[in-house]
Amino acid sequence: MGKRVAKEVSIAVADAVAQCRVDVISAYPITPMTHIVEHLAELVNNGELDAEYIAVESEHAAMSACIGAAAAGARTFTSTAAQGLMFMYELLFIASGFRLPIVMVVVNRALSAPISIWNDHGDVMTMRDAGWIQTFAENGQEAVDLLYHAYRVAEKTMIPVAVNLDGFIVSHVVEPVELLDQEQVDKYLPPLKMKYKLDPKKPITMGAIGVPEIYTEVKKAQDEALKASYRVILQAWKDFEKITGKRYQPIETYWMEDAEVALVLMGSLSETAMNAVDKLRDQGKKVGLIRIRLWRPFPLQEFIKAIGKVKALCVFDRAMSYGSTGGPVGIEVRSALYQSNKRPKVLNLIGALGGRDVTVEDFEEIFDRTYSFIKAKPRFTYEIYGAKE
Amino acid sequence: MRPEWTKFKPVNIKELPKEDWIAPGHRGCQGCGTVLPIKLALKVLGPNTIAVSSTGCMEIITSPFPFTSWKIPWIHVAFENAATVASGIEAGLKALMRKGKISKKEWINVAVFAGDGATYDIGLQYVSGALERGHRIIYFCLDNEAYMNTGVQRSGGTPLFAHTTTSPAGKVIHGKVGWKKNLDGIVIAHGIPYFATANPIFFADFLNKVKKASLVEGPSFIHVYSTCPTGWGAKSEDTVTLCRLATETRIFPLFEVIDGKYYILNRKIDKPKPVEEYLKIQRRFRHLTPEEIELFQNKVNEEYERLVKLCEVFAPPKESS
Numbered sequence: 272m273g274k275r276v277a278k279e280v281s282i283a284v285a286d287a288v289a290q291c292r293v294d295v296i297s298a299y300p301i302t303p304m305t306h307i308v309e310h311l312a313e314l315v316n317n318g319e320l321d322a323e324y325i326a327v328e329s330e331h332a333a334m335s336a337c338i339g340a341a342a343a344g345a346r347t348f349t350s351t352a353a354q355g356l357m358f359m360y361e362l363l364f365i366a367s368g369f370r371l372p373i374v375m376v377v378v379n380r381a382l383s384a385p386i387s388i389w390n391d392h393g394d395v396m397t398m399r400d401a402g403w404i405q406t407f408a409e410n411g412q413e414a415v416d417l418l419y420h421a422y423r424v425a426e427k428t429m430i431p432v433a434v435n436l437d438g439f440i441v442s443h444v445v446e447p448v449e450l451l452d453q454e455q456v457d458k459y460l461p462p463l464k465m466k467y468k469l470d471p472k473k474p475i476t477m478g479a480i481g482v483p484e485i486y487t488e489v490k491k492a493q494d495e496a497l498k499a500s501y502r503v504i505l506q507a508w509k510d511f512e513k514i515t516g517k518r519y520q521p522i523e524t525y526w527m528e529d530a531e532v533a534l535v536l537m538g539s540l541s542e543t544a545m546n547a548v549d550k551l552r553d554q555g556k557k558v559g560l561i562r563i564r565l566w567r568p569f570p571l572q573e574f575i576k577a578i579g580k581v582k583a584l585c586v587f588d589r590a591m592s593y594g595s596t597g598g599p600v601g602i603e604v605r606s607a608l609y610q611s612n613k614r615p616k617v618l619n620l621i622g623a624l625g626g627r628d629v630t631v632e633d634f635e636e637i638f639d640r641t642y643s644f645i646k647a648k649p650r651f652t653y654e655i656y657g658a659k660e
Numbered sequence: 661m662r663p664e665w666t667k668f669k670p671v672n673i674k675e676l677p678k679e680d681w682i683a684p685g686h687r688g689c690q691g692c693g694t695v696l697p698i699k700l701a702l703k704v705l706g707p708n709t710i711a712v713s714s715t716g717c718m719e720i721i722t723s724p725f726p727f728t729s730w731k732i733p734w735i736h737v738a739f740e741n742a743a744t745v746a747s748g749i750e751a752g753l754k755a756l757m758r759k760g761k762i763s764k765k766e767w768i769n770v771a772v773f774a775g776d777g778a779t780y781d782i783g784l785q786y787v788s789g790a791l792e793r794g795h796r797i798i799y800f801c802l803d804n805e806a807y808m809n810t811g812v813q814r815s816g817g818t819p820l821f822a823h824t825t826t827s828p829a830g831k832v833i834h835g836k837v838g839w840k841k842n843l844d845g846i847v848i849a850h851g852i853p854y855f856a857t858a859n860p861i862f863f864a865d866f867l868n869k870v871k872k873a874s875l876v877e878g879p880s881f882i883h884v885y886s887t888c889p890t891g892w893g894a895k896s897e898d899t900v901t902l903c904r905l906a907t908e909t910r911i912f913p914l915f916e917v918i919d920g921k922y923y924i925l926n927r928k929i930d931k932p933k934p935v936e937e938y939l940k941i942q943r944r945f946r947h948l949t950p951e952e953i954e955l956f957q958n959k960v961n962e963e964y965e966r967l968v969k970l971c972e973v974f975a976p977p978k979e980s981s
């Protein structure tokens with residue numbers, strides 16, 4: 272096991288990418304992901320990482336180059352945020368449709384307009400249906416661990432993986448982070464061997480037209496592959512546990528055994544929420560916390576299990592879905608519960624948008640509201656949390 | 661000249677392989693002069709080549725699943741980004757060869773076949789990026805002067821006055837407004853090792869250009885005159901005539917530019933045919949008035965003279981043998 276060293280999380284993530292022995296990096300700078308790729312460029316130019324760094328002219332090009340490189344059999348990396356992710360949008364669907372094991376770190380940032388460099392999940396929620404495996408880190412250590420995991424999973428499933436970490440709040444903090452030893456990484460991540468790639472010795476056609484007779488079947492196969500990736504994802508975490516003793520699972524729970532009300536969250540806000548849970552537990556309130564680490568494929572069974580016997584849930588979304596029935600996570604959760612015989616009330620708040628702070632006190636108040644929601648009539652609606660009148 | 665060409669031997673046409681790397685039976689129209697250059701280029705590049713296509717006619721006619729016309733590895737990703745996909749492939753191959761993960765005995769050609777729409781318009785930024793970064797790719801712009809795949813809409817490469825579905829020959833506006841975008845100038849300005857225009861009917865010239873491009877250890881770009889009888893309203897049996905006339909009228913002159921600085925005129929046209937001969941066998945030009953034809957003729961002369969001058973002023977240094 273490596274040493275615990277204090278590092279800016281972006282640098283630690285980049286070091287982990289280098290340990291994964293990527294062959295091709297292709298990225299275009301955008302705040303707050305810049306430090307990751309700057310550090311990688313430095314490693315390449317100092318001869319510490321044997322890789323091609325393609326300094327492309329846009330994010331759309333970054334993903335285009337990753338697709339080309341991966342199709343040729345190379346291990347690839349890119350990273351982006353917000354407008355950059357929007358700009359590469361077209362290709363996200365092509366990468367997954369091609370079943371290429373590309374790994375991308377999304378350093379989550381709010382979308383324009385108005386332009387904002389601060390954190391929320393508006394960017395990544397637009398790729399919710401893009402056919403990528405998507406995980407969310409709570410902190411720097413988890414970001415690094417999810418990065419190793421991403422390559423392992425992507426290359427075993429041939430599905431691209433997006434690792435999400437909150438802009439600034441996670442990406443720019445200095446944190447004690449433990450990287451694996453190089454031998455451990457090499458063991459966890461054997462060299463990429465692709466069954467189908469662009470190889471003159473075994474020519475294949477990639478990107479043919481899907482005529483109506485075949486398109487539906489291709490999409491079905493893709494969906495089945497994404498669902499089947501669930502077991503591979505779990506196994507990859509088990510294997511990671513064998514090396515590090517650290518246990519990861521699709522859903523993280525905190526004080527859920529006897530919880531009456533619970534908060535549902537993704538990303539780094541859960542650290543603040545945990546403090547609120549601790550305070551309320553001290554007061555004897557049976558509150559709990561559910562953090563979704565694996566967003567796609569959505570861990571339906573795990574989620575239903577995790578909610579235990581709660582009477583009301585508050586899903587705290589960090590992205591808009593204008594004019595719909597909730598935030599993206601809220602909609603997902605309600606839809607999941609509809610298929611289950613557990614039917615807690617669901618309060619759906621959308622907040623912490625564009626870098627707005629949500630404090631421990633705010634979460635205490637949110638828990639109070641969730642309590643009073645137990646007796647409320649079910650409402651298929653949502654509320655923007657913390658907006659000034 | 662370029663160090664890669666010191667032992668350059670021109671292509672021996674008699675020794676060209678019989679085998680085609682793009683199979684017959686594709687769905688191109690009769691007389692399609694856009695697919696022809698791909699077939700010819702692959703005769704030179706051979707099977708040790710990865711091909712990248714942009715979305716467009718050539719992609720559609722060669723890949724309706726479960727069929728494929730490609731006997732070499734081929735990829736199509738999107739409309740605008742073939743140059744960047746090729747950049748990624750090239751970078752991938754380089755890294756994998758350096759690390760000994762694939763054989764480095766022989767470089768694998770990475771060839772792009774992209775339309776004029778994909779090159780002049782939506783993909784210009786991608787082309788520029790790839791050329792600037794210096795990837796070893798061979799970019800063929802198959803210029804059939806409109807968006808054929810989507811039903812003949814105008815592109816930045818559509819000629820002056822040509823009728824297309826988005827530059828129709830109307831009562832007030834007579835077809836495409838403005839001269840073809842100077843794509844050659846833009847590409848040459850990148851100072852890439854090798855640029856050439858090519859016309860498949862000038863067979864030996866075409867093949868040698870492909871060979872030169874394949875030897876260059878950096879980006880090369882070949883702007884290919886590519887007829888489209890369907891989109892141009894020409895007879896399919898006129899493809900060869902059109903190709904010949906395009907160059908003999910000086911509309912599509914053949915030249916090369918080395919390292920962005922040395923210009924070589926490959927075929928001097930001293931007795932040009934009148935452009936009218938070329939225009940009159942295509943329906944896209946049938947609405948032209950005599951004044952418009954004259955204007956067209958004058959512009960062609962002007963452009964050609966400019967090129968001749970460039971070739972005189974920026975002639976390559978004489979090789980000391």
Ligand SMILES: Cc1ncc(C[n+]2csc(CCOP(=O)(O)OP(=O)(O)O)c2C)c(N)n1
Pocket residue numbers: 694714715716717718739740774775776777778779804805806807808809810815
């Ligand atoms: C982003 C995007 N915009 C538009 C299209 C529609 N489209 C597909 S091919 C094409 C035109 C292709 O023209 P060109 O590159 O000249 O190739 P040609 O078909 O003429 O050979 C267009 C507009 C697309 N596929 N993708």
Ligand code: SF4
Pocket residue numbers: 687688689690691692693694695717718721804808809887888889890891
């Ligand atoms: S429409 Fe034109 S370019 Fe397309 S296949 Fe037919 S002739 Fe060739």
Ligand SMILES: [Mg+2]
Pocket residue numbers: 775776777802803804805806807808
């Ligand atoms: Mg065209």
